[in-house]
Structures are given as C-alpha cells and as structure tokens.
Amino acid sequence: MDDDLWALIAPLLPPWPERSPGPRPVPARLCLQGILFVLHNDIAWQLLPLELGFGSGQTC
Structure with missing residues (x-):
C-alpha cells in the first residue's frame, strides 16, 4: 500500500487504547x-x- 492511500485511510481508524489488556496488535x-x-x-x-x-x- 502506498503512502498516499495510507494517508487517506489512517485518520479513519480509531487509536489503540492505552490501557488495553494483552499484547499490542x-x-x-x-x-x-x-x-x-x-x-x-x-x-x-x-x-x-x-x-x-x-x-x-485471525489477527487480520
């Protein structure tokens, strides 16, 4: 995926919660x-x- 496409999609994704249990995804x-x-x-x-x-x- 090129950087231009990612620049459009990234702001739409919610941030990962700071205090979530388990390893980071x-x-x-x-x-x-x-x-x-x-x-x-x-x-x-x-x-x-x-x-x-x-x-x-399963992760994806």
Missing part, C-alpha cells in the same frame, strides 16, 4: 495490507503467510 497498516493480500490473492484467512509480517489470518 499488529500495526494497523500491516493488518490492512494483510487483508488486502488475502482479498487480492483469493486465499483463505488461515493461509496468510506469517513470513510476510502481516500477522495471522
């Missing part, structure tokens, strides 16, 4: 890239490769 930009990867490649969520750094299919 994958950054929003990487998560969105993972979602786009799954949709573009027409693969199952469980097949999202962890090596790409987008998090797991």
